[in-house]
Amino acid sequence: MxxxxxxxxxxxxxxxxxxxxxxxERYAMRMLEIPEEDVENFARQLQLTRRKIKRCPVCGNLAEGELCEVCADESRDRTTICVVQQPKDVIAMEKMGEYKGLYHVLNGAISPMKGILPEDLNMASLMERIDENTREVIIATNSTVDGDTTALYLTKILKAYPQITVSRLATGLPMGGNLDYADEITLSRAMSGRIRQ
Amino acid sequence: MxxxxxxxxxxxxxxxxxxxxxxxERYAMRMLEIPEEDVENFARQLQLTRRKIKRCPVCGNLAEGELCEVCADESRDRTTICVVQQPKDVIAMEKMGEYKGLYHVLNGAISPMKGILPEDLNMASLMERIDENTREVIIATNSTVDGDTTALYLTKILKAYPQITVSRLATGLPMGGNLDYADEITLSRAMSGRIRQ
Incomplete structure (x- = not known):
C-alpha cells in the first residue's frame, strides 16, 4: 500500500x-521527516561502519585494524583469557580497569530455547588459541540461564587442559542481570571474588 | 568506548x-552481524527512499511523482477533503474503498503535552487549498485526546468558510464489538452520538 x-x-x-x-513503518516514516542530509550521512555511516569494523581473528572482538585493540596491545598479560558473550562486555570490563589480560568474545551464549548450540558460537577458536602460555581462563558470561549454561559447558570442555585454572566471575553480579548493565564496583567485586571451578 | x-x-x-x-547499540551491533551485502542494500535503500519520496505539495501525502497518487487522479471528487493525521491513515481509508474525494495530511496532531502547536502541522496549506469547489471537509483525526483537540481546532477555524460542511468520523462501538468489552469513554461517545432509528 x-x-x-x-x-x-x-x-x-x-x-x-x-x-x-x-x-x-515508524522508523521509515521518520526517515522522510528528518533533513535529507542526515539520511545521506546515516546511510554512509552504515556502509563505512560495516566496511571498517571487522571481527578480530584471534578473539572475536570488534577490530578496526588487523587485530582488536586488546590483542594488538603488547603490554597485555597473555597468560589470562577472559571469555565474554559480546563485544560490549569487553567494554564493560575495560571500564572497570582492573583486568589486564586478553579476551575471547563468544558472540552469544548457548541457548537450547533459541536453538543456539556451541558450534554456533566463537568457541572452537578459543580451544585453538590455548597454548603453553595460558594459565587461566576466566568465564565472564552473563549471570542468566544461557550464560550459566555456557559457563558450565566451557568448564567441562576446558577440563581437557588440566594445567589451566578455570574460574568464573562471582555472583556479586545481580542475578538475572546482563554484564554490561553492571556498575564498575559490582563488576570489580565479582572479579576479585571469582571462584575456582 | x-x-x-x-x-x-x-x-x-x-x-x-x-x-x-x-x-x-543493539541496532548498530546487528549491522555488524548481518551480511555486508544486506547493510549495503539497506544504506542504498535509505538514500533512494529519501531522494524519491517527497511530500505532495497540495495535500502533504507521500508522493513518488510531482503530486501524490490521489491528487494526480483526475477522477477523484474534488469537492470533498478528508483531513487525516498521517500518510498511513490515507492508506487505511483507501483500503476501505468507499471514499472518492481528496485528502489532507496534517502530519501529526495538536498536542499541548508534546508541545505540538497548529503551526507545526500542515494546516496553513489546508486553508489555502479551500476554494469555491470545496463543499465538505471531513475531519478524520484519531479518536484520542490529541485527535479530538485537533478536530475541535479545525472545526473552529473552518467556521470562516460558512459555505462548507464540516463533519467528523463517528465514534462509537467498533463493529463486532461486545458492549461489555467497550471502555467507558467509547460507550459514553456511542451513547451521546446515538442515532434515531
Missing part, C-alpha cells in the same frame, strides 16, 4: 532486533 | 523515534 521504494525500506528496518511491521 | 566509527552509527540510530542508547 505504501510506495514500493518505502515498502522495501520498511523490510530493511525489520532486520533490526525486535522490530516488527509497525515499528519499521 | 566503541570504535569511533561505530559510536557515530549509534548516534544516527538514535534519530529513530523512541530509540535510546541501549537500543541504538
Amino acid at each position: 505504501y510506495p514500493s521504494v518505502l515498502e522495501k525500506l520498511i523490510e530493511y528496518f525489520k532486520m533490526l532486533p525486535s522490530v516488527g511491521q509497525k515499528t519499521a | 566503541y570504535p569511533s566509527v561505530l559510536e557515530k552509527l549509534i548516534e544516527y540510530f538514535k534519530m529513530l523515534p523512541s530509540v535510546g542508547q541501549k537500543t541504538a
Whole structure:
C-alpha cells in the first residue's frame, strides 16, 4: 500500500532486533521527516561502519585494524583469557580497569530455547588459541540461564587442559542481570571474588 | 568506548523515534552481524527512499511523482477533503474503498503535552487549498485526546468558510464489538452520538 521504494525500506528496518511491521513503518516514516542530509550521512555511516569494523581473528572482538585493540596491545598479560558473550562486555570490563589480560568474545551464549548450540558460537577458536602460555581462563558470561549454561559447558570442555585454572566471575553480579548493565564496583567485586571451578 | 566509527552509527540510530542508547547499540551491533551485502542494500535503500519520496505539495501525502497518487487522479471528487493525521491513515481509508474525494495530511496532531502547536502541522496549506469547489471537509483525526483537540481546532477555524460542511468520523462501538468489552469513554461517545432509528 505504501510506495514500493518505502515498502522495501520498511523490510530493511525489520532486520533490526525486535522490530516488527509497525515499528519499521515508524522508523521509515521518520526517515522522510528528518533533513535529507542526515539520511545521506546515516546511510554512509552504515556502509563505512560495516566496511571498517571487522571481527578480530584471534578473539572475536570488534577490530578496526588487523587485530582488536586488546590483542594488538603488547603490554597485555597473555597468560589470562577472559571469555565474554559480546563485544560490549569487553567494554564493560575495560571500564572497570582492573583486568589486564586478553579476551575471547563468544558472540552469544548457548541457548537450547533459541536453538543456539556451541558450534554456533566463537568457541572452537578459543580451544585453538590455548597454548603453553595460558594459565587461566576466566568465564565472564552473563549471570542468566544461557550464560550459566555456557559457563558450565566451557568448564567441562576446558577440563581437557588440566594445567589451566578455570574460574568464573562471582555472583556479586545481580542475578538475572546482563554484564554490561553492571556498575564498575559490582563488576570489580565479582572479579576479585571469582571462584575456582 | 566503541570504535569511533561505530559510536557515530549509534548516534544516527538514535534519530529513530523512541530509540535510546541501549537500543541504538543493539541496532548498530546487528549491522555488524548481518551480511555486508544486506547493510549495503539497506544504506542504498535509505538514500533512494529519501531522494524519491517527497511530500505532495497540495495535500502533504507521500508522493513518488510531482503530486501524490490521489491528487494526480483526475477522477477523484474534488469537492470533498478528508483531513487525516498521517500518510498511513490515507492508506487505511483507501483500503476501505468507499471514499472518492481528496485528502489532507496534517502530519501529526495538536498536542499541548508534546508541545505540538497548529503551526507545526500542515494546516496553513489546508486553508489555502479551500476554494469555491470545496463543499465538505471531513475531519478524520484519531479518536484520542490529541485527535479530538485537533478536530475541535479545525472545526473552529473552518467556521470562516460558512459555505462548507464540516463533519467528523463517528465514534462509537467498533463493529463486532461486545458492549461489555467497550471502555467507558467509547460507550459514553456511542451513547451521546446515538442515532434515531
